[in-house]
Amino acid sequence: MSVILMQLFNGISLGSILLLVALGLAITFGQMNIINMAHGEFIMIGAYTTYVLQQVFQQQFPDAFGTYFLLAIPVAFLVAAFIGLLMEKTIVKFLYERPSDSLLATWGVSLILQQTARSIFGAPNVAVAAPEWLNGGLSLAGMTFPYKRLFILGLVLLSVLFLFIYLYRTNSGRRMKAVTMNREMASCLGVSTRKVDSTAFAIGSGLAGIAGCSLTLLGSIGPTLGTAYIVDAFMIVVLGGVGKLKGTILAGVMLGIFSTFVEFSTSATIAKMIVFAVIILFLQWKPTGFAGVRVRALD
Amino acid sequence: MIKKYRQGAYYGIFFLFLSVAPFFLTDFRAGLLAKFLCYGIIAVGISLLWGYTGILSLGHGVFFGLGAYCMAMYLKLEASPSGIPDFMEWNGITELPFIWTMFKNPVFAIAAAVLVPSLIAAFIGYVTFKNRIKGVFFSIISQAVVVVTVTLFIGAQQITGGTSGLTNFFTVFQVPLTDSGTKTILYYVTVFTLFLIMALSFGLTKTRFGKILIAIRDGENRLRFLGYNPTGYKVFIYALSAAFAGLAGVLFVLQVGIISPEMMGIIPSVEMVLWAAIGGRFSILGAAAGAILTNSAKSYLSESYPEFWTIFLGALFLVVVLYLPNGLAGLVEKVKLRFAKKEKKEEVKHAGDSLVS
């Protein structure tokens, strides 16, 4: 029983991590139709930002070290968002009408960012130490729920909430959806498409930064950090039904729980195969994802 | 008419260049070029599938890999005097697994190298396209297929060689692979294969079938209401491009001497799309040339700047995609138009002229 509960928690936790990684894509890809292959590198940027901040705190404010991580979250967001903004202004803005080209161009960006990180921080992994208060876990009925995982879970909930409000409750979110759907018409109505584009892309990249920051708690921080997550992230956004935030959330959590349970009864390798095979089957059944809908237009 | 000749001339120059190239290259460079020609074959298939039909496959590495593995199994058996490949022995296997036994026959191996990818593509294509899975949803499925296949090949290392893949071959049809005579023959076989594939593909695009492909890209639902069932067409073109990739795999393994699961992973699969994009996905010749040029650039850059070549390569992708939306072929078109315009100046269209009057 407790094993099942524990695995359920592990599944939700994995799901929340996958979701966090995919949230930024839910905007840049789901809403803006940019297949951003450099998304993983924005995650990396978030992780390295956390690392740098840690170094600064260790050297300058060793007494306040416990708080650095809380600061790292917004800073990672801002740094990634800023680099995202630069990328939007110089590259992405030429690609809105050609999504498959966006895949190729951002692939180039990803190569560049990886090597740049390698040149700046060196090829080997660096370590980020979690603040003391995130160590250990909550013991309940003979099970341990690591604080880090609980913290990430909370962070994901917050991010989702933020995104939800932004997309569905603000003018800015509505403008963004309008611009994606019909750029020309949106501009004819007075929407500043350039501003909307940059804002949206920056937010998407910033979310990747947050993901990177959280991932430092769990895994390695190196130039290729993002590559491990990129395929899963796309998978989730598509599985949820491109552009449907609710679907993305559902897809992330389901995928997490499902692969955790399959892995428990088989092995990680087999689980990976089964999970992806199931994704293929699932799409046969729901060709436009969890929350995808049929549209009236012909094509 | 002139247009037709011009196309012919481009093809002529291209193949003339390929035919004489070995005379000006060292063995090593000629070997590289041969490898790039294999990539060219893949790119042609991608041009048909993506450029013409609008189906973006991010999983062609799998088909290439399957073709390559089929050929490699034959070569590996030829290189295993004990009858059992070395890596199987390390894994404690004492009897050749059944699927391997069939690959003792080279004809079977080569046939399988083309048929296995196209049948798998046909199957995946059939269920996916029948269920009207399109666009990114298809691309993601093709990527999932990559993950499943690569994981399978790595996981089943007793029969696949695992991460290391298959390598260390000596002979093909009892002829040493490393003979320079063998190499030369293989090179020209590859050039000829590329020629056949390009001619076939070019021909296809000029037929009514080719127009249906474009119609599928523009709007396959509309096509349904004209009485076509796009499923069969999409399956066919997907399987055809998979067959091309499989064939490329055969020639690749013969000349490069190694195949590993890496080569069918996500990265090579995306790169394959890049080759076509850089050359010009709407042009058969462009795609083939794109594969050759992109990989030449990659080799050149990585040799000259082993530390930073990925930055330069990334920048190259970026520039080409941003400024040449139709790739190098598009650039050629543009230049041609520039010249034509000089003669014609600005055209003033008498709008409405052509209407019912």
Add this chain to the structure above:
Amino acid sequence: MLSVSDLKAGYHETMILQNVHINVPEGKIVGLLGRNGVGKTTLLKVIMGLLPTKQGTVSFKGTKWEKERPEHRAGMGIAYVPQGREIFSDLSVKENLLLGKEALPKSQRSKNIPEEIFKWFPVLKEMIGRKGGDLSGGQQQQLAIARALISNPRLLLLDEPMEGIQPSVVQLIQNVLVKISKEKGISILLVEHKLDVILSCAEEFYILDKGRMVATGRCDEINAEDLHSHLAV
């Protein structure tokens, strides 16, 4: 309000419009006639800023427009109902309407839709929560007009706005157009194939043919010869 002179424009290398001029005075409805493919839509796109001018000027309220982007022009008080509706199909009717307010200053972008709109287009009230793309053709067209009206424009560009709308509503819209141009002093440039619509609401007309303005005048003085030679009716 709007004045275009000596305009040359088109797509890429192909010039569609040649020496086009047109004047839309304040508070007047001006009809633009012309056969298929003569460049009416092209002209509206140039005015809206969706296509660049090759030569000539477009000026609005006395200021000359150069390269202002469409959103800027919308902000200055132009609203556009394009041919083909261009509804945001995944957004609800309400969201589509709210987007019409984007051209307004921030303070006026409240979240409610003026009752007036629903009075004119009752069907939109019924459909308020439905996705724009699910609406029927005529409903979408009504939505497109409502979306344009909601921004309180000074100049309204209408590209065949009555297409697909049922006769009773066409009547109504005609009345609304006349009313708002009278009462609010809104200028309207109306592209329309149906002569009776132009005659019943516009005061002036222009006829475009082969990319040139070939005739203009007051609607009550429109002459049969022009109509025949340029519109073939």
Add this chain to the structure above:
Amino acid sequence: MQEILSCRNVMVDFSGFKALQGVNLDVKKGEILFLIGPNGAGKTTLLDVICKKTKLTAGTVLFDGKISLEKLPEYKIVHEGVVRKFQAPSIFIHLTPFENLEIAMKQKKGLFSILLAKMSRLEKEKIDSLLNKIGLFDVRNETASSLSHGQKQWLEIGMQLIQEPKLLLLDEPIAGMSGLERTKTGELMQEISQICTVLVVEHDMDFVRKYSTRVIVMHEGKVLSEGTMQEIQENEEVKNVYLGRSG
């Protein structure tokens, strides 16, 4: 006259919204039947059901007295001779008008037939003459994306005609057409009604008046009334919901 199409109790439910609520309607061979009705009455939806773009929730659509169209996939419905023009022009913008017609043309449309297809002189003449008829001969080799709205409408009409349909479904065919083109379309319709049946959705009453043999009015997903244009115009209810008082 014999029915070429009969809809029996056709219902369509869009997740709760009943767009069609039991439509019964017959189309007779050789007629030009106009379908009119307020915006949102369900006219387009009915055409969608006939050509299987939308699945019906209940009811049946019988073609030629024997074929239940709702059981066939879209392309087979076309093979039966039921051809549809959509409300918004839907042509292939990267092909030329000529090529658009070439692939639309009545022919075997299976993969292998198309792979082996070669343009015969007869086919070419057929396409050329149709291009002349729809006024696109001069632009036949330009990509269709550069056509104006009206030209695209014509091209699509051409693509329907060249399929030699038995039943032609037209959704607002004259939308966006100028006066002359409207007349041309009407005449074309009359011409083809010699060989095929036409079911037209239209809001232009002058046009309906001029070319209809019969009119059916739909309202709120049901058939409200039917008859000649004359009869319809006098119907109080139709005036109320559709025509308006003054028109």
Add this chain to the structure above:
Amino acid sequence: ETATEGTESASKAAVSDGDSVKVGILHSLSGTMAISEVSLRDAEQMAIDEINADGGVLGKQIEPVIEDGASDWPTYAEKARKLLQEDKVATIFGGWTSASRKAMLPVVEQNKGLLWYPVQYEGMEASPNIFYTGATTNQQIVPAVDWLLENEGIKFFLIGSDYVFPRTANQIINAQLKAKGGKAVAEEYTPMGHTDYNTVISKIKSSKPDVIFNTLNGDSNVAFFKQLKDAGITAEDIPVLSVSVAEEEIRGIGTDVLEGHYAAWNYYQTTDTPENKSFVDNYKKKYGEDRVTADPIEAAYTAVYLWKAAVEKAGSFEVDKVKAAAGGIEFKAPSGVVKVDGENQHIYKTVRIGQVQGDGQFKEVWNSGEAVKPDPYLKTYDWASGLKK
């Protein structure tokens, strides 16, 4: 041109012209393996610089030709071929993963070239054209298992990345445990680059092993150890012995996470030899105080010196002569004295088991005393006879 690929053996043409000799350095400088391999390039470069400063080899300066294997095996094959055929290098130093070595193997054999491979590996191989300066199984895994059986317990949990080295290693471990009364309670593999170890940890918890034998490679180690600690499993509860976690990896994982766990290697930065002192000093001076040395780095560094010694003994850069001369050569490496086994071209190495300390360094808790003779096919171990040769 006739016969085999580049019969004009690379070595012959390579040498004599000018006053320099080219050698190839072939590691992954990009891609996922770069995190490990870049340091090997650095170590080899350092050795070359030292030798050049010292007058070179046979009076010639060494001129390294650096190529990027890009974490992709066919690329290794291509670059190895390029180094041998185009640059005509006298030897290649390169590789990390066994897959990269397997890819280069036919190329060096067919081109009659030479490759120095500096990483511990799974054994079962002895190519005449490769020198192996990392440990083979009897110099790392086998003694580690013995030590664990003696000191930590008999129930082993085997966790590894899914590729040839861990799988082969675990076959050996299974055979060894069986023969010596131990038991593998589970054997788990995760794909390369796997990042979520929660489920594996659940399995560890439910199978209650005495010790975890870890053959994970690269990045995965970081995730594994961090998450193990979060799950509340400490080195006191269940110690982990790793064979691919060295000082370099500790830096990326975090000392706090690893403290108390074990590793089996032939060298640690703390290894107490005079050679090591200056080696570590020089390395840090050259590449930065924050850099650390580690076993593969030392093995890569040593490889260059062993090649130099063999060349000097042979008096020639020719591959055949160098190979013939190599047997028995000794070198005072940072890890102690190593000796080339002329038969299998591996080297004698001292085995050391270390425990991670609070400062991120290892404390040696056991060593083999003397350098152990390499036995890549485990011919001298009875229990290994069931394993394939």
